[in-house]
Amino acid sequence: MTNLPQVRSYPTNDKLSLGLAEYVLNAQAAAFSRHPKFRIAVSGGSLPSILASPALIDNPSVQWSKWEIFFADERAVPLDHPDSNYGLLKSVLLDKIPQKSSMPKVFPIDELLLDDTQELADAYEQTLIQSFAAKDSVKLPIFDLILLGCGPDGHTCSLFPGHELLREDIAWVAPIEDSPKPPPRRITLTLPVVTHAVRVVFVAAGAGKKEILKTIFEKPEEGLPCSLVNMEAGDKVVWFTDDAAIQGVTGVRKGSL
Numbered sequence: 001m002t003n004l005p006q007v008r009s010y011p012t013n014d015k016l017s018l019g020l021a022e023y024v025l026n027a028q029a030a031a032f033s034r035h036p037k038f039r040i041a042v043s044g045g046s047l048p049s050i051l052a053s054p055a056l057i058d059n060p061s062v063q064w065s066k067w068e069i070f071f072a073d074e075r076a077v078p079l080d081h082p083d084s085n086y087g088l089l090k091s092v093l094l095d096k097i098p099q100k101s102s103m104p105k106v107f108p109i110d111e112l113l114l115d116d117t118q119e120l121a122d123a124y125e126q127t128l129i130q131s132f133a134a135k136d137s138v139k140l141p142i143f144d145l146i147l148l149g150c151g152p153d154g155h156t157c158s159l160f161p162g163h164e165l166l167r168e169d170i171a172w173v174a175p176i177e178d179s180p181k182p183p184p185r186r187i188t189l190t191l192p193v194v195t196h197a198v199r200v201v202f203v204a205a206g207a208g209k210k211e212i213l214k215t216i217f218e219k220p221e222e223g224l225p226c227s228l229v230n231m232e233a234g235d236k237v238v239w240f241t242d243d244a245a246i247q248g249v250t251g252v253r254k255g256s257l
């Protein structure tokens with residue numbers, strides 16, 4: 001079967017970051033062959049730090065000024081709060097972009113709407129509509145690349161196992177008030193938006209991820225959020241892992257590094 005997600009596994013985190021940087025550059029080039037922008041969404045967790053390697057930040061081929069960066073999920077906290085995914089991305093990546101480069105356009109949540117997660121999600125959806133559907137109406141936005149993490153329970157974005165949000169098929173962005181991973185109040189891209197992207201990347205490193213990767217790949221019928229993305233988006237998905245996380249997991253299609 002060729003429509004399985006691909007897994008690229010590396011011996012160390014540094015090599016994983018290098019491989020990821022190379023992949024992101026290819027995704028950027030592919031995006032520029034379609035339009036003059038590179039529109040991506042990023043998650044929180046360990047992903048921003050793994051992404052923000054010198055191989056990416058200092059790479060002269062990165063055309064930062066053409067990047068539009070959105071958040072795959074965000075916690076309903078002020079942007080300077082330690083839990084903010086925007087704050088995390090800013091400190092590990094945005095603040096490190098060489099000063100001579102022009103900066104990417106970044107789309108944080110509206111801090112004035114933190115009291116009402118539905119309003120917060122609706123406003124973020126409007127932000128997406130302005131970027132992805134300003135001229136024509138579209139059913140779903142098409143990100144050039146979505147960069148995701150994988151939680152120890154198989155969640156991704158703020159889409160958690162067994163949660164009713166997994167069935168959301170109208171909204172592009174949805175609120176969640178009962179996230180099992182703190183903080184509980186968040187907004188998230190919905191599953192159809194994630195699987196509609198041109199490319200979807202998962203980053204999962206460390207032996208602590210091994211058990212959940214086994215379930216995701218070997219028991220997709222359990223319907224964990226990461227498995228749902230794998231099944232819906234198929235070979236648009238590439239997993240970047242280290243060897244410790246993927247060793248002994250069956251049912252994966254190994255990609256060449």
Ligand SMILES: O=C(O)[C@H](O)[C@@H](O)[C@H](O)[C@H](O)COP(=O)(O)O
Pocket residue numbers: 043044045046047073074075085148149150151152155156157158181
């Ligand atoms: O903001 C969040 O909480 C994340 O977007 C979340 O989905 C994260 O990506 C996973 O929990 C994996 O986190 P780790 O990479 O830290 O394990």
